[in-house]
Amino acid sequence: MTTAIIAEDEDLPRKELRRMLSELWPELAIVAECEHGADALEAIHEHHPDIAFLDIRMPGMTGLDVANAVKGQCHAVFTTAYDSYAIEAFAAGAVDYLLKPVSHARLQEAIERLKARIASQQIAPDISHLMSELDKRLRQTAQERIRWISASVGDTIKMFAIEKILFFTSDEKYTRVVCSNDEAHIRKPLKEIMEGLDTEKFWQIHRGVVVRADAISRAHRDDMGRYTVELHGTNEKLKVSQAYAWRFKPM
Incomplete structure (x- = not known):
């Protein structure tokens, strides 16, 4: 068949x-x-x-x-x-x-x-x-790239320069935007944000996680072959799904 x-x-x-x-x-x-x-x-x-x-x-x-x-x-x-x-x-x-x-x-x-x-x-x-x-x-032929992300927090608008963002994570309703010294949640889906990102500079490492490639400090592989990554500027560790493990294979 x-x-x-x-x-x-x-x-x-x-x-x-x-x-x-x-x-x-x-x-x-x-x-x-x-x-x-x-x-x-x-x-x-x-x-x-x-x-x-x-x-x-x-x-x-x-x-x-x-x-x-x-x-x-x-x-x-x-x-x-x-x-x-x-x-x-x-x-x-x-x-x-x-x-x-x-x-x-x-x-x-x-x-x-x-x-x-x-x-x-x-x-x-x-x-x-x-x-x-x-x-x-x-x-x-790519569309114009995103340069800024704006997020409404109460009566304040936070502005994040795209080159300062460490990573994005998403759930069903919101996308979390994280920098080294600040973060916010926006209603725009991660899927739409990704359409305006340079995929050489921002890597998807999980269905709901996109990281700035030059912010990655190291990737760890456990005994099961699963990866997590550490980023400069944050203590958070982000999981890598099997679909994206190929990005971290040694050269």
């Missing part, structure tokens, strides 16, 4: 892709649907699918990050709404892409190529160069 996961942070495109796959490839088993890159990475480690349909642009851990973390473990098909760079970058044909909104004809082409690769037992190709090129183009 051929298996796959779908990673897409928007409900409607994710459900529509699953519907189209069930119609055009009924034998394909979708073993997981994921809203975030971290979820996709965990699903790949758990289910070992043959194929991963990955949205290129997801907040925090993008589809490119997921593919980079699991390269060679499954065939990747990227979905994107940005054909201006995708068509050129995918011209070599090492992997496939689907331009959103996905058409039946284009999906059928991708399915036929996937079936051929799987039937011939082709190993998922090394797409490091392709991912590097796509990532570079993504950054060139």
Whole structure:
């Protein structure tokens, strides 16, 4: 049985892709649907699918990050709404892409190529160069970065310069913003904040935790292989989920 996961942070495109796959490839088993890159990475480690349909642009851990973390473990098909760079970058044909909104004809082409690769037992190709090129183009078209976070505390507005923030944590309703000498809670979801952060400077290390990379002083690994990180400027220790442990593997 051929298996796959779908990673897409928007409900409607994710459900529509699953519907189209069930119609055009009924034998394909979708073993997981994921809203975030971290979820996709965990699903790949758990289910070992043959194929991963990955949205290129997801907040925090993008589809490119997921593919980079699991390269060679499954065939990747990227979905994107940005054909201006995708068509050129995918011209070599090492992997496939689907331009959103996905058409039946284009999906059928991708399915036929996937079936051929799987039937011939082709190993998922090394797409490091392709991912590097796509990532570079993504950054060139990225939206304006957040420079300040403002938080209302009673009748006071606290202002946090983005370069002073050590980490963000979230729960269902609030995002906690922490600096070395102050902190606050804001109502804006962490997912939305992440869309305006530079992912080279701010690393997601857990579904609800984002840290400033240059604030990390050390990472500790316990006997079970689980990591926690310590940051300059705070005594708090932050847990790293398995999905992001790859960031801390020794070079």
